[in-house]
Amino acid sequence: MTIGLAVFLLLMPLSLSAQDGAAQPKSAYEPYDPLIPQLFAFDKTLGVFAGINNADNEIVIVSHKGDGELTISHRFLVDTVAGRHDAGYIYRPKSVAIYDEYIAFLASHDDGCYFAVLDLEGNLVNKLTFSGYASAFSYSPSANELYISGENPTGFDVIVLDTRNGIHRVEMEDVTILHYQQPRMAEEIARRDPWGVGIAVIAMSVVFLVLLMLYLLFKEAGVRLVAIQERRSQKTVKTEPAPAHTPKRESITSSVAISGGVYAAIAAAIHLYSEELHDVEKTVQTINKVSRTYSPWSSKIHGLNTYFRR
Numbered sequence: 079m080t081i082g083l084a085v086f087l088l089l090m091p092l093s094l095s096a097q098d099g100a101a102q103p104k105s106a107y108e109p110y111d112p113l114i115p116q117l118f119a120f121d122k123t124l125g126v127f128a129g130i131n132n133a134d135n136e137i138v139i140v141s142h143k144g145d146g147e148l149t150i151s152h153r154f155l156v157d158t159v160a161g162r163h164d165a166g167y168i169y170r171p172k173s174v175a176i177y178d179e180y181i182a183f184l185a186s187h188d189d190g191c192y193f194a195v196l197d198l199e200g201n202l203v204n205k206l207t208f209s210g211y212a213s214a215f216s217y218s219p220s221a222n223e224l225y226i227s228g229e230n231p232t233g234f235d236v237i238v239l240d241t242r243n244g245i246h247r248v249e250m251e252d253v254t255i256l257h258y259q260q261p262r263m264a265e266e267i268a269r270r271d272p273w274g275v276g277i278a279v280i281a282m283s284v285v286f287l288v289l290l291m292l293y294l295l296f297k298e299a300g301v302r303l304v305a306i307q308e309r310r311s312q313k314t315v316k317t318e319p320a321p322a323h324t325p326k327r328e329s330i331t332s333s334v335a336i337s338g339g340v341y342a343a344i345a346a347a348i349h350l351y352s353e354e355l356h357d358v359e360k361t362v363q364t365i366n367k368v369s370r371t372y373s374p375w376s377s378k379i380h381g382l383n384t385y386f387r388r
Contacts, residue, residue, distance in 0.1 A: 113214040113227045115173040119181070126198055128181045130171045135159050137171060137183050139200050152200030156185045172213045180246050184226065186212050193226060193239070195246045203246045206253065210235050217241070224248070233260040 118129040127140040127148060139152040157169035169185040169192065176182075180203065181196040191212040195204040212228030212235070224245065226237035239245075240252035261269070271277060 111216040111218070113216045113225065115184075115214045116175065117173075119174050119176045121176040121179075124176070124179060124198070126176060126181075128174050128176055128183075130174055130183070132171070135168070135170065137174060137181070137196065137200075139181065139196075139198065152198075154196055154200045154202070156183075173215055175215070175217065177217050177245055182215070182217075182224075182245060184212060184215050186228070191226075191228065193237075195248075197246075204248060206239075206248065206250060208237055208253075208255070212237070217245075233258040 118127070120127045125141065129138050129140065131138050131153075134153075135156050137154040137156060138150050139154075140148045141151045156171045159168055162168060166188045169187050169190075172184045172186050172191075174181065174183040179198065181198065182193065183196070184191060184193050186192075188211060190207065190209050192205055192207040193215065194202060194206075197203055208226070210228055210230060212226050214228075215224060215226040217224045222240065222242045224239040224241050226239070228235050235258070236256040238254040238256065239248045240254075241248060243252075267277070
């Protein structure tokens with residue numbers, strides 16, 4: 079909807095421009111031919127019907143004889159399809175119309191398009207090739223201009239054809255190509271906020287908001303964990319049985335001060351007691367060195383392989 083409105087506003091000054099340097103009287107209302115792809119076109123005066131045959135990739139011209147029957151009189155092949163594997167570069171018909179006793183159609187593929195004009199017998203009269211994708215065209219008889227529009231990944235293109243000499247006589251010198259490129263998000267942000275103050279405020283706000291949320295989350299989790307532990311401890315205390323007779327402990331208080339000599343005597347007694355726990359052992363060497371004479375029976379060399387002796 080936005081692109082259609084932009085195209086309409088873009089083409090309005092062109093349609094209101096004066097032709098041949100003089101202002102021409104115009105009617106108060108001119109039927110608007112929208113930039114919408116149409117698969118069929120019919121001229122009641124000529125009794126000619128033109129349509130797109132997607133199955134055979136061709137433009138068909140149907141004649142109306144007036145007896146209630148339609149017959150295909152002529153066919154025009156838009157592009158060959160059989161035996162081709164480059165499907166992205168095959169021209170496909172997008173829109174067809176009948177203007178001034180001529181049949182005009184638009185064909186396009188991923189990277190290019192062409193506008194062609196046929197006579198009522200299906201013969202090619204004119205053909206113009208353009209780069210880029212296009213899907214619809216519109217004609218303004220009062221402005222003597224024909225508009226071709228197509229959308230691209232970054233915006234859309236509008237091709238303006240000067241038809242003062244007729245649709246079938248349009249040349250590339252009479253073509254004007256208008257480009258509209260939709261600004262990128264980074265460019266739009268740089269235009270609205272050249273100093274980056276807004277981005278800085280948003281970034282800092284997001285960071286502090288996240289930190290605040292984390293603080294509240296951990297605080298609430300800690301409170302809940304403490305409450306759970308208190309409930310568990312209360313349940314444990316309630317389930318433990320109380321003893322039948324609990325002896326009362328008498329508090330023993332002593333006003334006698336214990337001196338350092340008492341502590342020394344206690345430590346000496348503990349030391350002597352720990353010494354008496356060990357047996358009295360004599361340090362006697364029980365390992366004797368025994369000298370053995372050489373004997374071939376105990377020689378290790380005789381057990382080796384003869385290969386190593388060589």
